[in-house]
Amino acid sequence: SSGINAEYGHIEAAIAAMSKKHTEHIESYDPSGGADNRRRLTGLHETASIDQFSSGVAHRGASIRIPRQVAADGYGYFEDRRPSSNADPYSVTNRIIRTICLNE
Numbered sequence: 001s002s003g004i005n006a007e008y009g010h011i012e013a014a015i016a017a018m019s020k021k022h023t024e025h026i027e028s029y030d031p032s033g034g035a036d037n038r039r040r041l042t043g044l045h046e047t048a049s050i051d052q053f054s055s056g057v058a059h060r061g062a063s064i065r066i067p068r069q070v071a072a073d074g075y076g077y078f079e080d081r082r083p084s085s086n087a088d089p090y091s092v093t094n095r096i097i098r099t100i101c102l103n104e
Contacts, residue, residue, distance in 0.1 A: 007075035014100045015055050015064050015078060021099045022053040022063070028095035029083040036084050048081060 018025060030037040034050070041050035048054055048063040055064035055078075057071040063082050070076030083092045098104040 008071075011066065011070070011076070011078055015066075017099050017103070018064060018080070018096070019053045019055070021095075025080075025082060025095055025099070026050060028091050029087050031084075031086055031088060036086065037082065040084060041082065 026034045026037055026041075038050050041047050046060040048061060053064075054062040055066065056062040057066045058068040059065055060081075063080070065079040065081055067076065067079070070078070080092075080096070
């Protein structure tokens with residue numbers, strides 16, 4: 001049980017780190033530097049607002065969504081729902097790794 005709680009703690013720590021770099025992530029998640037995402041991330045229609053970071057369990061309108069089963073199990077993954085469909089996956093991965101693993 002303590003191992004499971006530690007795993008979920010890593011998820012929470014990763015999300016906390018990402019919350020501090022919201023603007024940098026928005027810029028990296030869109031080849032137009034955020035302009036395309038500004039039209040999409042309105043806070044309506046199950047999207048987060050581009051201007052505000054949010055996270056939540058089973059919350060489809062959050063920037064970062066934690067699946068309900070992950071919260072129940074205490075381990076697993078989370079979904080960053082901010083990258084645009086035309087985002088460069090290497091730029092997105094680079095920004096996530098720099099934030100979570102390298103504390104940049």
